[in-house]
Amino acid sequence: MEDSIPKMRVENLDVSYFDKQALFSINLDITKNNITALIGPSGCGKSTFLRCLNRMNDVIDGCVVKGKVELDGSTIYDQRIDPVTLRAKVGIVFQKPNPFPKSIYDNVAYGPRIHGLANTNSELDDIVEKSLIRAGLWDEVKDRISDSGTSLSGGQQQRLCIARAIAVNPQVLLMDEPCSALDPIATARIEELMDELRNRYTIVIVTHSMQQAARVAQYTAFFHMGYLVEKGATEKMFTTPDDKRTQDYITGRFG
Amino acid sequence: MTLIIFLILFAAVFGYYIAQSKAATISLTQGKKLNSLPIYHGLYVLTLTVLPLLLIILFWMLCKGYFLDKILFSILENEFVNLNFDQINLLAAKLKNMYVSQLVSQETDPNLIRVYQEYLLYEENISIYFNILVFFLSILIIFFLLKKIKLDFPARKKIERLLTIVFFLASIVAVLTTVGIISSLFFETVRFFDKINPLDFLFGLEWSPQTAIRSDQVAAQGAFGIIPLLVGTLLTTLIAMFVAVPFGLMSAIYLSEYAHPRTRAIIKPALEILAGIPTVVYGFFAAITVAPFIRDLGDLLGLEVASESALAAGLVMGIMIIPFVSSMSDDVITAVPRSLREGSWGLGATRSETILQVVLPAALAGIVGSVLLAVSRAIGETMIVVMAAGLAANLTFNPLEAVSTVTVQIVTLLVGDQEFDSAKTLAAFALGMTLFFFTLILNVIALAFVKRYREVYE
Numbered sequence: 001m002e003d004s005i006p007k008m009r010v011e012n013l014d015v016s017y018f019d020k021q022a023l024f025s026i027n028l029d030i031t032k033n034n035i036t037a038l039i040g041p042s043g044c045g046k047s048t049f050l051r052c053l054n055r056m057n058d059v060i061d062g063c064v065v066k067g068k069v070e071l072d073g074s075t076i077y078d079q080r081i082d083p084v085t086l087r088a089k090v091g092i093v094f095q096k097p098n099p100f101p102k103s104i105y106d107n108v109a110y111g112p113r114i115h116g117l118a119n120t121n122s123e124l125d126d127i128v129e130k131s132l133i134r135a136g137l138w139d140e141v142k143d144r145i146s147d148s149g150t151s152l153s154g155g156q157q158q159r160l161c162i163a164r165a166i167a168v169n170p171q172v173l174l175m176d177e178p179c180s181a182l183d184p185i186a187t188a189r190i191e192e193l194m195d196e197l198r199n200r201y202t203i204v205i206v207t208h209s210m211q212q213a214a215r216v217a218q219y220t221a222f223f224h225m226g227y228l229v230e231k232g233a234t235e236k237m238f239t240t241p242d243d244k245r246t247q248d249y250i251t252g253r254f255g
Numbered sequence: 256m257t258l259i260i261f262l263i264l265f266a267a268v269f270g271y272y273i274a275q276s277k278a279a280t281i282s283l284t285q286g287k288k289l290n291s292l293p294i295y296h297g298l299y300v301l302t303l304t305v306l307p308l309l310l311i312i313l314f315w316m317l318c319k320g321y322f323l324d325k326i327l328f329s330i331l332e333n334e335f336v337n338l339n340f341d342q343i344n345l346l347a348a349k350l351k352n353m354y355v356s357q358l359v360s361q362e363t364d365p366n367l368i369r370v371y372q373e374y375l376l377y378e379e380n381i382s383i384y385f386n387i388l389v390f391f392l393s394i395l396i397i398f399f400l401l402k403k404i405k406l407d408f409p410a411r412k413k414i415e416r417l418l419t420i421v422f423f424l425a426s427i428v429a430v431l432t433t434v435g436i437i438s439s440l441f442f443e444t445v446r447f448f449d450k451i452n453p454l455d456f457l458f459g460l461e462w463s464p465q466t467a468i469r470s471d472q473v474a475a476q477g478a479f480g481i482i483p484l485l486v487g488t489l490l491t492t493l494i495a496m497f498v499a500v501p502f503g504l505m506s507a508i509y510l511s512e513y514a515h516p517r518t519r520a521i522i523k524p525a526l527e528i529l530a531g532i533p534t535v536v537y538g539f540f541a542a543i544t545v546a547p548f549i550r551d552l553g554d555l556l557g558l559e560v561a562s563e564s565a566l567a568a569g570l571v572m573g574i575m576i577i578p579f580v581s582s583m584s585d586d587v588i589t590a591v592p593r594s595l596r597e598g599s600w601g602l603g604a605t606r607s608e609t610i611l612q613v614v615l616p617a618a619l620a621g622i623v624g625s626v627l628l629a630v631s632r633a634i635g636e637t638m639i640v641v642m643a644a645g646l647a648a649n650l651t652f653n654p655l656e657a658v659s660t661v662t663v664q665i666v667t668l669l670v671g672d673q674e675f676d677s678a679k680t681l682a683a684f685a686l687g688m689t690l691f692f693f694t695l696i697l698n699v700i701a702l703a704f705v706k707r708y709r710e711v712y713e
Contacts, residue, residue: 110604
């Protein structure tokens with residue numbers, strides 16, 4: 001995998017909430033057009049890490065981030081960088097589907113409208129349609145595009161959120177346990193989708209399910225108690241992990 | 256009446272202790288566990304004694320007058336056989352007046368005095384008999400209940416059912432009061448409409464309720480057109496909402512979305528203090544400070560401003576309502592799930608974009624509800640308009656003139672010595688009914704909005 005160029009690079013990242021340190025000197029490269037899975041027991045800091053990648057932690061009181069996070073070689077924790085524009089490049093999908101209480105169309109059109117991505121209505125229609133197609137939702141909703149986004153099923157809502165995220169044309173897509181609120185069929189659908197999406201986007205996913213990491217991710221990083229214990233190709237991690245803790249977690253001895 | 260209530264309570268408490276110890280003794284002598292703890296047996300006796308008897312006493316107090324009237328009537332009928340129904344009615348009223356004012360000495364007709372004595376005797380005896388009856392009834396109930404105490408008597412379960420009844424009765428009190436108020440309003444309004452044509456009332460363009468109190472008095476025929484009052488109410492309410500909605504909403508947004516917890520900890524209590532100021536204080540603030548200020552300002556700009564104006568009253572009323580709007584909107588906005596905000600931020604939206612395009616639309620129904628509740632409060636507000644809007648019922652949309660509102664007129668109609676069945680006094684009830692009708696409709700709409708909002712997020 002030497003040909004992969006890191007899309008994002010994290011160096012010596014420390015994060016703390018007030019006095020409590022949540023992450024300790026994390027180093028991780030995220031390679032382009034791959035899926036990187038972050039696994040580990042609850043409270044290990046993997047969601048905190050994910051939220052550092054598009055500065056979603058900025059809005060949390062008392063959160064202090066130290067260290068370096070780079071996107072395409074330029075640091076994102078910089079006075080000159082506007083987190084708002086950064087988040088347009090590094091999109092995020094949350095654990096619980098959170099469609100806005102607007103129509104399906106307006107949900108997807110929300111980002112493009114804010115960033116002025118479309119000059120005409122037909123351009124906007126195009127973006128919405130394309131995003132919904134890529135999120136694998138178009139066929140299910142094309143006849144009721146003006147229904148409320150909240151009227152969809154859980155799995156459809158999550159795909160709507162993915163469509164909404166990719167409508168602003170991000171380079172990186174962060175997913176924070178995107179399937180934990182969904183049933184197995186909807187989960188399978190989203191996993192399929194992730195595999196299709198990785199051609200266009202770099203994906204980082206936090207997951208509690210080791211099977212899911214094994215199924216979808218090319219790279220995996222194992223977090224434990226705020227430390228990045230082990231990282232590498234998924235296959236190797238799941239077959240011959242270097243660290244005892246990784247082995248214990250993967251085999252289900254704790255977590 | 257107080258004595259008998261005390262006696263019943265005493266008997267019931269006595270019954271409580273006996274029942275408790277009896278239950279405990281049964282359990283001890285038979286060496287088995289009771290179905291319910293002794294205290295439940297005690298409570299069972301206590302509540303089942305007190306509750307029905309209090310209800311009986313309440314019922315008696317309500318219809319005692321009716322029974323006494325019947326008795327008085329039959330005495331009079333026997334005594335004065337030659338009188339017709341109306342004359343007996345008159346006598347009965349006279350006697351009751353005597354009873355109330357205790358002016359027996361002035362009466363000269365010996366027959367009537369005799370009847371009065373007889374009536375007094377009845378009145379006294381009937382109360383004594385009732386008290387004795389009720390007391391024995393309580394003893395009887397206690398004995399009957401004590402007999403029922405057995406090892407497997409499910410007193411605990413019964414108490415549960417009794418408590419349901421107690422809670423139900425408590426909730427009925429508010430409902431009954433409302434029904435009572437509405438019906439009293441309703442009947443007086445009907446009486447008013449006997450004197451004044453409802454169409455004149457609802458569509459009349461002039462309000463001047465000065466009618467002759469005595470038939471020999473010279474006075475203008477009163478005009479009871481409600482339109483000027485409704486327009487005045489509408490005008491002051493509108494002005495108030497123009498102040499309260501933007502300021503209330505924006506401060507709610509600031510408090511819920513932007514304010515640092517420390518800032519919030521200062522501003523929120525300050526707003527609540529604003530809500531705690533008595534309306535009469537707002538009233539003289541409006542009349543003494545704001546109204547002259549507006550008049551002077553008007554003079555400066557070359558405008559004709561009345562010293563009491565709709566503008567002054569409306570402005571101060573708006574300030575009074577700000578905390579109302581802001582605290583309710585704050586609750587509604589805070590209740591919008593954080594995940595929606597994060598979803599919007601995650602797409603690269605700024606805070607204000609998120610608020611305007613995601614949070615406010617999501618909270619809209621609740622905000623509309625809170626604004627409508629504020630409107631119904633503004634409509635019903637009295638003190639400020641009494642002091643600052645004036646009494647002249649001008650039909651005008653000019654906020655710089657004095658206007659009068661529905662509430663102000665109710666106050667002025669009922670203040671001072673009034674004959675109770677004149678159109679002037681009854682008009683207050685008709686106004687009250689109108690006001691009630693409007694605020695009721697507003698509240699129903701507002702609650703429907705709030706409910707719809709809750710359905711989306713819960």
